[in-house]
Amino acid sequence: MAAVLERRAAGWARRTGAFALVLSVTAGLSHRYGLLDTPAFLTVLTLVPAIACAALVFAGVAFHRFWNDGDLGGFDLGVGTLLALIVLAPFLFAGYRAAVLPMLADISTDTADPPSLVQAAAARGSGMNRVLPIAPAAAAEQARAYPNVTGRRYDLPFDQALEVVEAVMAAKGWRFRPGGLEHPPGEVTIEAEAATPLIALPVDVSVRLTDEAGPTYVDMRSAWRYGRHDLGDNAARISAFLAELDAEVIRRTTAVAVE
Numbered sequence: 001m002a003a004v005l006e007r008r009a010a011g012w013a014r015r016t017g018a019f020a021l022v023l024s025v026t027a028g029l030s031h032r033y034g035l036l037d038t039p040a041f042l043t044v045l046t047l048v049p050a051i052a053c054a055a056l057v058f059a060g061v062a063f064h065r066f067w068n069d070g071d072l073g074g075f076d077l078g079v080g081t082l083l084a085l086i087v088l089a090p091f092l093f094a095g096y097r098a099a100v101l102p103m104l105a106d107i108s109t110d111t112a113d114p115p116s117l118v119q120a121a122a123a124r125g126s127g128m129n130r131v132l133p134i135a136p137a138a139a140a141e142q143a144r145a146y147p148n149v150t151g152r153r154y155d156l157p158f159d160q161a162l163e164v165v166e167a168v169m170a171a172k173g174w175r176f177r178p179g180g181l182e183h184p185p186g187e188v189t190i191e192a193e194a195a196t197p198l199i200a201l202p203v204d205v206s207v208r209l210t211d212e213a214g215p216t217y218v219d220m221r222s223a224w225r226y227g228r229h230d231l232g233d234n235a236a237r238i239s240a241f242l243a244e245l246d247a248e249v250i251r252r253t254t255a256v257a258v259e
Contacts, residue, residue, distance in 0.1 A: 010062035013080025017055035020087045024048045032200040038226060039127055041199070049091045055084040097231040102141035105129055107234035108221040109151040109242075110208075111139035115221040119177045119191050120204035128225045131204075146235040151219040152242055154249050158209065161216035162188060164252060165207055168245050174205065186211030194222070196233055201226065203237065218245065 027044040030036035036044075062077040108114035111134045121131035134142075142149065154161050169176070174192040187210045194203040202225045210217040220241060222234040 009058045010074070010076035010080070013055050013058035013062055014076040014083070015080075016051060016058055017080040017083030017087070020048055020051040020055060021083050023051065024087055028199045032198070038202060042226060049088055052084040052087040055080045059084070094231055098229050101229075101232050102138075102145050103229045104138055104142060104145075105228055105230045105234070106132075106134060106138070106221070106223040107142060107146065107149060107230070107238060108134060108219065109149055109238060110219045110221075111142060115189050115206040115208035115219050117191060117204050117206050117221065117223060120193075120206070120223070124225060129223065129227070131223065142235075145232075146239075149235050149238050151217055152245065153212070153215050153217050155215050156249060156253070157214075158186065158211040158216050160252075161218065161249075162209055164248050165190065165209060165218065165245065168241065168248050169207065172241065172244070194237065203234070205237070205241075207241075218242075 023044065027036060027041055027048070031038065031041040059077040059081045106114075106129070114134055117131045124131065154164075156164070166176075169190065169192055172194070174194045177191040177193065187208065189206050189208045191204070191206045194205045195201060196203060203222055204225060205220065205222045208219045208221075210219075220238050222237045224230045224234065
């Protein structure tokens with residue numbers, strides 16, 4: 001009877017591990033392609049690691065008799081353990097990122113006067129992060145963790161710089177919010193909707209261009225709608241965008257010089 005129970009535990013380890021993997025992949029794809037809304041997806045994300053841990057518990061029970069008494073079920077407990085570890089791997093990586101990076105969800109190249117997210121703030125509802133000024137403590141944390149997240153000054157006329165910024169944002173697949181927000185003359189802020197890689201969590205971004213009577217200065221802001229810790233995603237998004245913007249500016253200015 002005990003051997004039967006251990007073989008059953010091994011079978012449950014395999015089935016539970018497989019269920020956790022199928023659930024995580026299905027939920028991730030459903031959210032990415034708009035079939036599952038973000039709050040429901042985040043709820044599933046809290047269940048998936050618990051199910052994977054249950055598979056490891058079943059595997060541990062089965063392994064005890066497999067190791068000590070030579071009972072059957074080694075294949076099932078091995079498969080269950082492997083599937084559970086595959087499911088848990090991204091959660092363990094996220095936990096590591098959460099431990100080594102500051103708890104921030106709103107990053108800007110200008111923390112004292114960040115580009116506005118007026119339209120994003122109006123669109124955010126219950127359960128989403130509020131769009132607020134960046135607190136001094138958060139700004140200090142950002143400066144320590146991401147010292148290279150800074151604005152750019154380009155030797156381009158304002159109109160040309162605006163054209164390049166819009167082209168790079170469009171190439172990244174970000175969805176523009178209607179209309180650019182003009183502040184004082186010579187300053188425009190463009191808002192757009194971006195998403196995280198793979199699971200496509202929604203992110204609001206804004207890029208501000210300031211005409212400096214010759215060159216143009218570009219600042220950027222990226223803010224998660226959900227969650228208190230972005231795991232470094234916002235800083236990575238800003239750095240990647242500005243690197244692509246640098247490359248596009250160089251490409252266009254080089255082409256003009258050659259002509």
